[in-house]
Amino acid sequence: MxxxxxxxxxxxxxxxxxxxxxxxxxxxxxxNPWKDLTALFIGIVTPDFLSLQGMGTALLRTIAFAFTGVALGSVSGFLLALAFRWRVVRMFSAFIRAIHELFWALIFLQFFGFHPLTGVLAIAIPYAGIFAKVYSDILDEVDPTPARVLPAGTSTFSAFLYARVPDALPHLATYTAYRLECGLRSSAVLGFVGLPTLGFYLESSFSQGFYSEVGALLILFYVLIATLRFWARPRLVPFYIIAAPFFLGDGLPIVWGNVVRFFTEDIVPSPIxxxxxxxxxxxxxxxxxxxxxxxxxxxxxxxxxxxxxxxxxxxxxxxxxxxxxxxxxxxxxxxxxxxxxxxxxxxxxxxxxxxxxxxxxxxxxxxxxxxxxxxxxxxxxxxxxxxxxxxxxxxxxxxxxxxxxxxxxxxxxxxxxxxxxxxxxxxxxxxxxxxxxxxxxxxxxxxxxxxxxxxxxxxxxxxxxxxxxxxxxxxxxxxxxxxxxxxxxxx
Incomplete structure (x- = not known):
């Protein structure tokens, strides 16, 4: 049926x-679409890695934005998951994950400009909503048997820490690793709105018809994703997270008056x-x-x-x-x-x-x-x-x-x-x-x-x-x- x-x-x-x-x-x-497709194919099979200036920096910043954003998103999402039974938390999580990373980036660009904080928050905020939902589901599926055998008087926090987290940890780690791969894709795409990641160089090379450079960038990105499980091993991840903020690059100082004006004037409907x-x-x-x-x-x-x-x-x-x-x-x-x-x-x-x-x-x-x-x-x-x-x-x-x-x-x-x-x-x-x-x-x-x-x-x-x-x-x-x-x- x-x-x-x-x-x-x-x-x-x-x-x-x-x-x-x-x-x-x-x-x-x-x-002539076939001519353009042929030119792109030739560019991909004849990549020009040597002509790309700043490719190493773009690669590092793509990784740095991904690790920093996903780390902040996972921590925030875990905290939200602990209170996910509350309707207001579920609604908040649904709202922030329903807005795409690029929309968040466009919002933050208006008052942070091309500051690293724009890219980090554009990834971290929607990912926090996604993590909250999935982490909550994982924790809800944990076998309740270990909690039943804990000594009487065990605190709620201790019961959670010793009875639920160990059972859920492998699934939490697996999903977090998957989201890191997604974070690398999101980080690369942020380059299309001006942030200095791989997408920025890809758009620049493509608009100038440098298809061999486009091929080199695409191949580099595929290798980055395909080898993720080899270079992002669990024991190295804490090191990457600590180091990532230092490779985000610099930006113009944030003018906090612009932030205040954005929320108090710019987004207020013009008739009001x-x-x-x-x-x-x-x-x-x-x-x-x-x-x-x-x-x-x-x-x-x-x-x-x-x-x-x-x-x-x-x-x-x-x-x-x-x-x-x-x-x-x-x-x-x-x-x-x-x-x-x-x-x-x-x-x-x-x-x-x-x-x-x-x-x-x-x-x-x-x-x-x-x-x-x-x-x-x-x-x-x-x-x-x-x-x-x-x-x-x-x-x-x-x-x-x-x-x-x-x-x-x-x-x-x-x-x-x-x-x-x-x-x-x-x-x-x-x-x-x-x-x-x-x-x-x-x-x-x-x-x-x-x-x-x-x-x-x-x-x-x-x-x-x-x-x-x-x-x-x-x-x-x-x-x-x-x-x-x-x-x-x-x-």
Whole structure:
């Protein structure tokens, strides 16, 4: 019964995705996209590492922002997780994680400028909300038996420290390591708003047509992610965390008067600042809603639903690449490389590259979202498939895929896809900064026009939309009784 319910939900999402496709702006508008793609491919296979000035500094700062931001986020998230049973804490955590790192960076840039604190807080704040949710789930799943055998009169703190933390620690460490990988991607992307990380140099090289430099930067980034488990060993992590703040670089001194003015004047709606009263505020909100919020919400939803369906298709194609039930070690090795590239490339970075090659439309964003998220879920489902034992006379080829593996993997596939739904929504909104008419486009336009009051309202709408989608996703999962390990609920 639950299998048929999963299929019905899948068909509903596919139908919504196909309907959204009719409203999506999908086109290749560049004059010669194949020539540009060929030039990029040649640049990637002929990387020029020697011409990149400051690459070592950019690499160090990318790592430093990631470690500092994730460390602050994990500590803050753990403290929030301890009080997660309180509704106000859950709502606060949901709100801060619903706002993308780039939105946080755009906010802090307005009063901190290009100070290291901008990048650190842009990572730490949303990650604190993510950590709070996942750490709370991990602690709730701890076996309660050890706490029952503690001596009478043991304090609550001692019971927590000795009965719950040791059991949860491996899962906490595993998830924190995963978030560090995400932090490296977030840190690199912060370069697109001017911070001195790898994304800054990638954008500069690409805009000048230096594709060999682009290839070198991409390869360096992939190597950084792929070798993370070798150089970020647990015993070295404390050293990295202590050293990271010293490699963040310098910035102009923070003018705290700008901070005060931002919160007391800049983000206050202009009708209130100008004394136009309730009537002026109503007109202002009406104009903002009709000309920016509603078009942004519509395009965000359309792009999200198309990307979600395409992500599912990419996942179903991708997971056999690393499954031991299809092909030998050599083919699986190539599959692992392809999925590492797909899931390691941030959606924003990939969408930026495709926009330069194909021209402005929703197509680059859809493809970027589908490849990245399909790579993540394909990797997880492929690992699940390797745990399945088939009978000796199991069919081969397509029959093995359709009749043996897919029915057993379909429920976790749907669970992971629903987990990624809200994440795809967050990324869809932020991709508007690249010129796609999602909510991020209108946020960025308002900031460029120094209309911070309009930008903040649009950011709040974006956060509310993400929370709504996350709530729907959670209820659908509960209805289908879908469950995956909380450590796999990656954002």
């Amino acid at each position: 639950m299998a048929s319910a999963s299929v019905r939900i899948s068909l509903l999402f596919v139908a919504i995705g196909l309907l959204s496709l009719f409203f999506a702006d999908i086109a290749i508008t560049s004059i 600042r100008n004394g136009d009263g309730i009537a002026g505020l109503a007109t202002w909100l009406s104009d903002l809603t009709l000309h920016e919020a509603l078009p942004g919400i519509w395009n965000t939803l359309v792009l999200t639903q198309v990307a979600l369906v395409l992500t599912g298709i990419c996942t179903l194609i991708a997971f056999p690449l690393i499954s031991r039930h299809f092909g030998g070690p050599k083919r699986r090795g190539i599959g692992h490389i392809l999925l590492v590239i797909a899931r390691s490339t941030p959606e924003y970075m990939l969408a930026y590259i495709l926009l330069q090659l194909w021209g402005p439309s929703m197509l680059p964003a859809i493809v970027a979202l589908a490849l990245h998220n399909g790579g993540i879920i394909g990797h997880l489902i492929g690992k699940r498939s390797n745990e399945i034992r088939l009978r000796p006379d199991a069919p081969q080829g397509c029959d093995r895929y359709h009749y043996e593996l897919l029915p057993r993997l379909y429920r976790p596939f749907i669970a992971f896809l629903l987990y990624r739904w809200e994440i795809i929504m967050r990324e869809t909104a932020i991709l508007g900064i690249l010129g796609i008419y999602t909510l991020g486009f209108y946020v960025d336009s308002a900031i460029q026009n120094i209309q911070f009051d309009r930008a903040m309202v649009l950011i709040l709408i974006t956060a509310s939309l993400n929370i709504l989608v996350d709530t729907i996703s959670r209820r659908v999962r509960q209805h289908l009784k879908l469950r995956t390990s909380v450590t796999c609920e990656g954002h």
